[in-house]
Amino acid sequence: MSLRIAALVPAYQAAAHVGEVLLGLQALPSPPHVLVVDDGSRDATAQVARQFGARVLAFAANRGKGHALLAGFEALADFDGVVTLDADGQHPPECFPSFVAAAEAGADLVFGVRKLTPDMPPSRRFANAFSSAWCSAIAGAPIHDSQCGYRLYRRRVVQATPVRASRYEVETEMAVRAARLGFRVAEVPIPTVYGDETSHLSPTRDVPRIVGMMLRLSFEPKPQPKG
Numbered sequence: 726m727s728l729r730i731a732a733l734v735p736a737y738q739a740a741a742h743v744g745e746v747l748l749g750l751q752a753l754p755s756p757p758h759v760l761v762v763d764d765g766s767r768d769a770t771a772q773v774a775r776q777f778g779a780r781v782l783a784f785a786a787n788r789g790k791g792h793a794l795l796a797g798f799e800a801l802a803d804f805d806g807v808v809t810l811d812a813d814g815q816h817p818p819e820c821f822p823s824f825v826a827a828a829e830a831g832a833d834l835v836f837g838v839r840k841l842t843p844d845m846p847p848s849r850r851f852a853n854a855f856s857s858a859w860c861s862a863i864a865g866a867p868i869h870d871s872q873c874g875y876r877l878y879r880r881r882v883v884q885a886t887p888v889r890a891s892r893y894e895v896e897t898e899m900a901v902r903a904a905r906l907g908f909r910v911a912e913v914p915i916p917t918v919y920g921d922e923t924s925h926l927s928p929t930r931d932v933p934r935i936v937g938m939m940l941r942l943s944f945e946p947k948p949q950p951k952g
Contacts, residue, residue: 728828729806730757730808730825730828731757731759731801731806731807731808732750732808732821733794733797733808734746734779734809735762735793735797735809735811736764736766736770737763737764737765737770737790737812738767738768739766740769742812743770743774743812744773744774744776746810746813746814747774747777749817749818750818751777752818753821753822755822757808758801759778759779759780760782760800761779761782761812762793762796763783764787764789764790764792765786770812788891789891790895791891791892791893791894792891794895794896795895802880804880806828806877806879807878807883808821808825808875808877809875809876810874811874815918816918817918820837824876827877827911827913828877832910833878833879833882833908834876834878834882834903834904834909834911835876836868836870836875836910836912837912838912838913838915839870839914839916839917849872853872856871856935857871859871863901863939863942863943864901865904866904867910867912868900868901868904868910869912871900872896874896885951886903886908886950886951887949892934894934894935894937894938897935901942902942902948905947905948906947
């Protein structure tokens with residue numbers, strides 16, 4: 726079954742890297758429709774994205790990755806699914822077809838899984854292993870890289886999964902609730918890439934929010950689908 730899958734790139738202060746990401750998507754054998762959601766960047770992120778042919782939805786101020794993703798899902802509601810990948814170059818565009826193939830084979834939610842290599846900072850390796858084990862336990866499905874934002878969401882997952890988060894914790898919330906709702910989960914391996922990009926995840930603001938979300942998910946009853 727052939728699916729219409731769009732690419733959604735949430736971006737913040739990403740002018741230095743988003744062009745390379747968009748070039749990579751354009752170079753695919755079947756280039757996808759691309760939407761960049763500029764989350765209130767103060768640099769030239771939106772201008773660069775437009776120069777490289779992407780459709781751009783720009784926020785006037787920074788609202789958080791959760792808001793960027795949800796706005797992007799709404800804007801791409803006519804597609805069968807959406808692949809989300811970051812604008813900083815950590816998610817190789819050449820892996821995009823693997824996500825589409827997994828969905829066409831029957832998966833509703835496809836996770837990118839990075840190897841825990843020395844390229845990943847030790848603190849990130851520990852946090853990722855710990856949070857992934859915790860997410861897997863409460864989701865009732867294997868989630869081996871809960872912090873990787875390279876994912877495919879089928880339209881029915883977005884339509885049915887209740888979401889309230891506004892920043893980085895949204896990806897944890899969607900993964901766990903979608904799995905608990907019974908959507909079919911698959912994983913695809915992706916390279917571990919760390920370069921000169923700067924993470925916008927704040928240890929003092931975002932990490933507590935992610936942990937708080939995981940605690941709430943651990944004790945909430947089985948979610949009910951939206952609508």
